[in-house]
Amino acid sequence: MDHFTYRDGVLHAEDVPLPLIADEVGTPFYVYAAATLRRHYRVFAEGFAGSGALVAFAVKALSNIAVLSLLGKEGAGADIVSGGELFRALKAGIPADRIVFSGVGKTRAEMKAALEAGILQFNVESEAELRQLAGVAEEMDVAAPLALRVNPDVDAGTDTRISTGRKNDKFGIPWDEAVRLYTEAAAHPSLAPRGIAMHIGSQITSLMPFEKAAGRGRDLVTALRGKGCEVASLDLGGGLGIPYRQDGEVPPLPSDYAAIIRRLTDDLGVQVIMEPGRLIAGNAGLFVTEVLLQKDQDGTQYVIVDGGMNDLMRPALYGSHHDVQEVAQSDAEPKSCHIAGPVCESTDVFLRDAALRDPKEGALLAFRGAGAYGATQSSQYNTRPLAPEVLVDGERFAIIRKRPSYEDMLSGEAVPSWL
Ligand code: LLP
Numbered sequence: 001m002d003h004f005t006y007r008d009g010v011l012h013a014e015d016v017p018l019p020l021i022a023d024e025v026g027t028p029f030y031v032y033a034a035a036t037l038r039r040h041y042r043v044f045a046e047g048f049a050g051s052g053a054l055v056a057f058a059v060k061a062l063s064n065i066a067v068l069s070l071l072g073k074e075g076a077g078a079d080i081v082s083g084g085e086l087f088r089a090l091k092a093g094i095p096a097d098r099i100v101f102s103g104v105g106k107t108r109a110e111m112k113a114a115l116e117a118g119i120l121q122f123n124v125e126s127e128a129e130l131r132q133l134a135g136v137a138e139e140m141d142v143a144a145p146l147a148l149r150v151n152p153d154v155d156a157g158t159d160t161r162i163s164t165g166r167k168n169d170k171f172g173i174p175w176d177e178a179v180r181l182y183t184e185a186a187a188h189p190s191l192a193p194r195g196i197a198m199h200i201g202s203q204i205t206s207l208m209p210f211e212k213a214a215g216r217g218r219d220l221v222t223a224l225r226g227k228g229c230e231v232a233s234l235d236l237g238g239g240l241g242i243p244y245r246q247d248g249e250v251p252p253l254p255s256d257y258a259a260i261i262r263r264l265t266d267d268l269g270v271q272v273i274m275e276p277g278r279l280i281a282g283n284a285g286l287f288v289t290e291v292l293l294q295k296d297q298d299g300t301q302y303v304i305v306d307g308g309m310n311d312l313m314r315p316a317l318y319g320s321h322h323d324v325q326e327v328a329q330s331d332a333e334p335k336s337c338h339i340a341g342p343v344c345e346s347t348d349v350f351l352r353d354a355a356l357r358d359p360k361e362g363a364l365l366a367f368r369g370a371g372a373y374g375a376t377q378s379s380q381y382n383t384r385p386l387a388p389e390v391l392v393d394g395e396r397f398a399i400i401r402k403r404p405s406y407e408d409m410l411s412g413e414a415v416p417s418w419l
Helices: 018-025 034-046 065-074 083-091 108-117 127-140 175-187 208-226 254-268 278-284 314-318 406-410
Strands: 004-007 010-013 029-033 054-058 077-080 099-101 121-124 144-151 191-197 233-235 271-274 285-297 300-305 324-326 335-340 349-356 364-367 389-393 396-401
Touching: 010 018, 010 029, 018 029, 018 285, 018 364, 018 389, 018 396, 029 034, 029 278, 034 054, 034 065, 034 254, 034 278, 034 389, 054 278, 065 083, 065 389, 065 396, 077 083, 083 099, 083 108, 099 108, 108 127, 121 127, 121 191, 121 233, 127 144, 127 175, 127 191, 144 175, 144 233, 175 191, 175 208, 191 208, 191 271, 208 233, 208 254, 254 271, 278 285, 300 349, 314 349, 324 349, 349 364
Parallel strands: 029 389, 054 077, 054 271, 077 099, 099 121, 121 144, 144 191, 191 233, 233 271, 300 335
Antiparallel strands: 004 010, 029 285, 285 300, 285 364, 324 364, 335 349, 389 396
């Protein structure tokens, strides 16, 4: 469920008409509904109520500090993958003991910053990383809390570009090395292994891969305990999919997902950690863009908009589908067209064969499902400023990231004096 609905023929974000935001911030822009973010967080967390589980929002999905702050107030932790995301999460007031640090490559500086902050755990993905983390912790005279991220060799059945849990993917420690590494880490004075972690992929629309992975996690916890190791946490990552088409496939309910995880973990006596990103943020955001012009290319109708693949790159990168809605409803007959951006690449097409009723110059179009991996994956390609982000909360709205000026965009660049 989201909070983007038509009222009097105009698409609103909660109680705010989108043209009002467009007037204030210009186009293109991202807009998020606070009510949807809260609702999605609560629905997810409710499934784990009473279990002591930590819901650590995957910051990479939507990393604006206003959003992190909102989720932090709901009780969320953060799953981070860089020093930058650590900085954001702390800035947003998420307590360090609710932060887990994932990622297949972490720099020594990032490890140090996270140890200084006192995060809950590093999710370590290789023997080399374990050695490096031990080195950094030793210099600081601390023991680094960590989980071993193992590769469960489970096929998530999702797009291969966002699949992470098969044995040849770059992620995680090979299954059969987990026990040896965990026992070695437990014997190291600068390492404090506390659990197992895994993450099998993203936009997963069946419960079976999750069940398989959690079952394997359960087996590993038991095996480690059999060897006398202490295991306090089991991090099962993120990955639950969302509906991207209003008339399309309906992914499993978060409550059914939680029920399966709980069936396999409740009696283990571990703190379960979950890292949802897309599920919370995806359908809480729209990308809003304005029609610049229409173009007939030898019989093919193009609607050219002012947002581009640099702003929302999922269609160009993965061929992802985002439903489009005309902000002003119209009774005109729908006509088929391709909706494309102004970037100088043929892949800068958002939607082919879209049915639009009145895409006249100046009309606003809203792409749905743009809250996750939208703004966070944007770039300034073609020297296009990052689209601003706006948070709506009831009747209020605020610019939570402004559009940079051209001066801002060039502020880090310099021409050497010898040129
Ligand atoms: N935990 C880890 C370790 C991850 O790598 C990810 C996502 C998540 C949690 C959150 O997964 P989610 O619940 O959002 O599915 N850019 C792609 C998605 C890449 C996901 C990368 N890892 C897209 O736009 O579809």
